[in-house]
Amino acid sequence: MSNAIQEYITYLHDFRKISHNTEVSYKRDLKKAAEYFEEQNVPDITKATETNLNSYLLYLERDHMSPATVSRNIASLRSFYQYLLRVHRIEDDPSVSLKSPKVEKKVPEILTVEEVQKLLEQPNIQTDKGIRDETMLLLLYSTGIRVSELVNLKVEDLNLEVGYLTCRENGKERTIPLSAETEEKIRTYIESARTRLLKGRDSEYLFSNCSGSPMSRQGFWKILKSYSAAAGITKDITPHTLRHSFAAHMLKNGADIRNVQKMMGHADIATTQMYMRLM
Structure with missing residues (x-):
């Protein structure tokens, strides 16, 4: 990989403090471009022209x-x-006149309340894995947090005495209230299944896989897909579907849009207003 690309990625990581997913995305895009330029006899991406x-x-x-x-x-x-x-690695910016294609904003697909209920009924809560999975699904839906925030939650991010969790990402944090049901499920999971799933290991992370390692985004994605199929849901569900469903259902039930904006972590209220169209 080009030294210039690596220096840039280091800059993003150390100084811009961007998320891991964004960092990976930039690195992948630039590496792909550099490989194309090399095939076109432009061996150094810093020498590419408009x-x-x-x-x-x-x-x-x-x-x-x-x-x-x-x-x-x-x-x-x-x-x-x-x-x-x-x-000062280049004198002119060759990208200054690039024009992005028009991207049509799609209205996000959401689940009905009945579909959410069917999904939450799928885990076998007679097993440690089932207790964990039910807790993760309910937590994702009842708080609207992102899947990256879900799998990176630490035990210290929870305040079960008061009933809220704190999400931290890119130097920002927001506090999200927990419903009584979600709080109870988390307590049950921590006091029983989590200890056994960790197999005697110590972990600061709330959720682990069956090997005792922290849960990954891909791991949770597979879990969600399997339960979605078992529930007979034909929609193409992603973890973000539950986040979208949370926002739409909250607004439909009369929640204040500013409060939903804060819980979702939206910088612009216009992003939250999009869910009004799904009601």
């Missing part, structure tokens, strides 16, 4: 990349070249 970049975008479109993916790649390239300009 023509080279436009050629690369045409290549992505011919490769049937979605407008959203092309737009993300443009954002990665723009940020990279702006960094190079600031640190």
